Amino acid sequence: MRVAPGVEYRSFTLPASHGPARAHLLTVDLRDPRVRLDLLYPGAVAARRTVSAMADAAGAVAAVNGDFFNITETQHPGVEATGASVGPAVASGRQLKAAVPDGQRFGPALPPGTHTPDVFGVGVDRRARLDRLDLHGTVRTEHARLPLGGLNQYALPVGSVGAFTSDWGTVSRLRSVCGTDTDRAAPCSTDTHEVTVRAGRVVATADTPGAGPVGAHETVLVGRESGAQALRKLSVGERVLVRHRLVAADTRVPFRFAVGGYPVLRDGRPLPGLDPLTSAVRSAVGVSDSGYRLHLLALDGAPEFRSGLTIAEVAQLMRELGARDAFSLDGGGSSTLASRDPGAPAVTVRNHPSGGIERPVPNAIGVFADG
Structure with missing residues (x-):
């Protein structure tokens, strides 16, 4: 038809x-x-x-x-399932999110040699392809330069700092510090810290990840373990620059659309x-x-x-x-x-x-x- x-x-x-x-x-x-x-x-x-x-x-x-997604949280009582997808996502050229660690994936076991950053999509050249979208990002402060470990993800790598933007939504960010890179059901980290950056400056800090909308000109940084320790060094008013992009590992051709x-x-x-x-x-x-x-x-x-x-x-x-x-x-x-x-x-x-x-x-x- x-x-x-x-x-x-x-x-x-x-x-x-x-x-x-x-x-x-x-x-x-x-x-x-x-x-x-x-x-x-x-x-x-x-x-x-x-x-x-x-x-x-x-x-x-x-x-x-x-894509597969975070559909339930039975292993973490009191933690809200986010409904967020496992892999990267790009819509109309807008890079929405990166991939969670392999061990944090929902769905059947991955075939050997495949990973959560794998995507199907269509490039700016109008050709469809399979590729891998890797997150390249940094958090620059007045005293340090930190690698960015996540973008709008329901699970962050152990010891990392992740960024949440207005694309995330209003759901709690607490799930992002639960589990480990190899065990989705592992307990939530107790060593966490959150920093809100607006217009390039720290405007708020908290010991635990929060909930609610992220402003259009804001970025919320969530750290766990060593990532949390690095964020604790930031003070309100300090300058912070967050940069992130998803890079096609094989072709380097930007995706107009991609799904995990x-x-x-x-x-x-x-x-x-x-x-x-x-x-x-x-x-x-x-x-x-x-x-x-x-x-x-x-x-x-x-x-x-x-x-x-x-x-x-x-x-x-x-x-x-x-x-x-x-x-x-x-x-x-x-x-x-x-x-x-x-x-x-x-x-x-x-x-x-x-x-x-x-x-x-x-x-x-x-x-x-x-x-």
């Missing part, structure tokens, strides 16, 4: 190791100048909304759910070590034709199809669809694919979410088409 110029939707049933699976597929042609992709998100990093609501609000003709997840297919070959046994409802995106043709996939969660695919089967399916590279997105109750019928005022969810209703998620891949 033609959704819009350069955008097609179809569904099909395929045999799988755990029973039949139903696939919902969007094919997107980026060679058509009327077509583009961008990140859909609720207006804040630490927030969630359904895929269909985000698509309609942004005027997208189609969408599929995005993990690679499953590179150069036409499945990654070594992909799980061939665990089957689930999944979402993924494939890249072909030198980055100009995309395959956006979400499986159906209806009872007769809920067994889904293994991640190894997802990689094989993407290869059969013609993808050279493929990237796994969040799955299970998050898997959602929506598209708009020509002339319709709103999108329609095409698959059956496995939870029975759409799950609010932190972000999604939006497809836009003029005309």
Whole structure:
């Protein structure tokens, strides 16, 4: 079915190791100048909304759910789950956040050789690609220069300083000092400090991370362990300069849009070590034709199809669809694919979410088409 110029939707049933699976597929042609992709998100990093609501609000003709996220905090009583995504996020060229440490990730185990900074996205050259977005940042004070360990992340590396901007939202920043780089369930740090910087000067300090909105011209610095000790040396009125950017490790081409997840297919070959046994409802995106043709996939969660695919089967399916590279997105109750019928005022969810209703998620891949 033609959704819009350069955008097609179809569904099909395929045999799988755990029973039949139903696939919902969007094919997107980026060679058509009327077509583009961008990140859909609720207006804040630490927030969630359904895929269909985000698509309609942004005027997208189609969408599929995005990254894994901080969905629960059962290991840390009294700590609020942030709803923030695991990996980096870039929307309309705006760098929203960086990746949490590998050990702080929510979702299935990462395949060998993959990491939380891995992204799928589209560069300023209009070509889609897989890459890794690394955070390059510093905090300069009158007496020291500190490396920046995080940007709008629900988890900071042990011993680091992280920056929170107005893109974060209003949710408490306390979760950022819980767990360790290798153990998400480890206790929250008791050695913390927070500094608020406005217009280049310290305006407030606190012993524990706070909550509430961050001003448009403010940056809140949160430190844990040695990072906290460094922040304690700052006094109200002192000059502080915070700089940060996300850098594409492989290509150095800036991303106009990027979302986290993990690679499953590179150069036409499945990654070594992909799980061939665990089957689930999944979402993924494939890249072909030198980055100009995309395959956006979400499986159906209806009872007769809920067994889904293994991640190894997802990689094989993407290869059969013609993808050279493929990237796994969040799955299970998050898997959602929506598209708009020509002339319709709103999108329609095409698959059956496995939870029975759409799950609010932190972000999604939006497809836009003029005309």
